[in-house]
Amino acid sequence: MSKFKAMLLAGTFALAPLTAAAQEAPVAEVVAADEQGDASSEAYAADAKAKMQKEMDQAIALVEKMFDTSSLPPIDPARLTLAQQTMGALIPVGSLEKMIDNMYGKMLKTVLGELGGQSDLMLSIKTGVESEQIAKLDEPTRAKIADIFDPHRKEREDQIMRVLRPLISEALADMERPMRDGMAKAYARKFSTPQLADLNTFLATPTGNIYASEWMALQADPEVMVAVMKALPPLITKFMDRGPQIEKDMKELPKEKQLADFSDKELASLAKLMKVDVQVLKDQRDMWKTEAMEATEAADAVAASADDYAVDANTDYAAEAIAAAKAAEDAAGADDPAYDRSNWSDADLKRVEALDEAADSAVAAASDAKFEAIENARRKLPD
Known part of the structure; x- marks a missing residue:
């Protein structure tokens, strides 16, 4: 370190x-260093300080509101x-x-x-x-x-x-x-x-x-600090013991709605409240619906391929294929600014990230299924 x-x-x-x-007041978000910037320059330091000050001002405003x-x-x-x-x-x-x-x-x-x-x-x-x-x-x-x-x-x-x-x-x-x-x-x-x-x-x-x-x-005082620390394990245990009931109680309420769940009528009411053109909300809703469908299709496609091969081999192949595809993409776009995601539109970036996440989730699901199948087989096989 x-x-x-x-x-x-x-x-x-x-x-x-x-x-x-x-x-406790909300913690100001740490300003990440810009990989392309010169961290030693005065301009970079001033910019980072300004961003941090903005975050702190927002945190203070929130505390004043609370x-x-x-x-x-x-x-x-x-x-x-x-x-x-x-x-x-x-x-x-x-x-x-x-x-x-x-x-x-x-x-x-x-x-x-x-x-x-x-x-x-x-x-x-x-x-x-x-x-x-x-x-x-x-x-x-x-x-x-x-x-x-x-x-x-x-x-x-x-x-x-x-x-x-x-x-x-x-x-x-x-x-x-x-x-x-x-x-x-x-x-x-x-x-x-x-x-x-x-x-x-x-x-x-x-x-x-x-x-x-x-x-x-x-x-x-050290004795106070030690006493407080010793009181924590029973508190944590209490939450762990009541975890299933807490989870059950939390599930009783319906899930929060997403924009993709809104009907045209609901979008019209929302647009009126927000004083925006309803088409803006419709476009956003339709984009989310499209991304969700594409993500589901991608996950189904990867999962379906697992049925054609042994689970073990397919999991490794899927992971390697995704890694290879990403590596090929990086290599192809090394000198092409069009491959730089910072140059993509927000809609394109969201769609690609959603599909990437779906593919990763599918690989993880296949891996979990493999280990579950192995455990099931072990229970059936004689010792």
């Missing part, structure tokens, strides 16, 4: 949601002042960084150690030896093996932490003020003026002062 990727992963861990109870505060009554200034005093005590400067140290200090080092090549999985990937075999080795031996691949891995981990730490500290400092402001408004709405005064009186005492300095960090 490259140093940059490891740093990025470590930074992601550090800036993850700070409490288990926090409401938690709309525009209809809330104004906050009494005197009460807000008391709440700001409360938050000044509960979220003092540096409190988020203290929590991060408590929660992620060991975690980051552990993650970097795993990614650095000492884990069973990473050593298995690097050497090709089964992870079960590597698991039999003691810790010093695994460390020696990892050092053979990267004699500087410890220094590399320390370097990542050294480079990341100032950035994380700066980011957390930037987060503290808006967090204090938001919490102050929430407290001002939830607590009365006398209640806020009582809170501030308590926080000014020696006990209150200690509580204020530790309450946030304690949420990420």
Whole structure:
């Protein structure tokens, strides 16, 4: 793993949601690197940054829509002042960084150690030896093996932490003020003026002062984290046990309609609501219907060919034929821009992708049928 990727992963861990109870905002979609662009150019960086900013703005807009505060009554200034005093005590400067140290200090080092090549999985990937075999080795031996691949891995981990730490500290400092402001408004709405005064009186005492300095960090205390993690398996088991019933309950509702299911009358109503020409919707519907029919025919054709040959041979042949066809297509279009899918119309691209998917599904279905036939034969044959 490259140093940059490891740093990025470590930074992601550090800036993850700070409490288990926090409401998660939608994650902005990662902007994929343009394979044709120069990732080191200023223009590329500016474009990527603009795309990411757009995604973040959309995510923020969605959160603002989910938690709309525009209809809330104004906050009494005197009460807000008391709440700001409360938050000044509960979220003092540096409190988020203290929590991060408590929660992620060991975690980051552990993650970097795993990614650095000492884990069973990473050593298995690097050497090709089964992870079960590597698991039999003691810790010093695994460390020696990892050092053979990267004699500087410890220094590399320390370097990542050294480079990341100032950035994380700066980011957390930037987060503290808006967090204090938001919490102050929430407290001002939830607590009365006398209640806020009582809170501030308590926080000014020696006990209150200690509580204020530790309450946030304690949420990420190792004992709390371990207890929460130990509570997860029963929760997962509960969902697994109830899986069949949940699946049954979810199937009781009819499936969502697709555009291909709409009648002309329904399309007319939809077009009126959307204020578009009904022909636009009809063309789209007919295109989807055509693609569905072609995909079904392609799947039937591939499946039918399986009846003419042994299932094993046919499955391999079908997969090889599809691969060969794609390879031939790539070779033929190496110098012809007409083969570049980015130059195709949306309708053509959707139709080709639908047929490609149908062909792949047919090959997978044939393979599944082969293994099922083998298992059925084994049950019938004498031991």
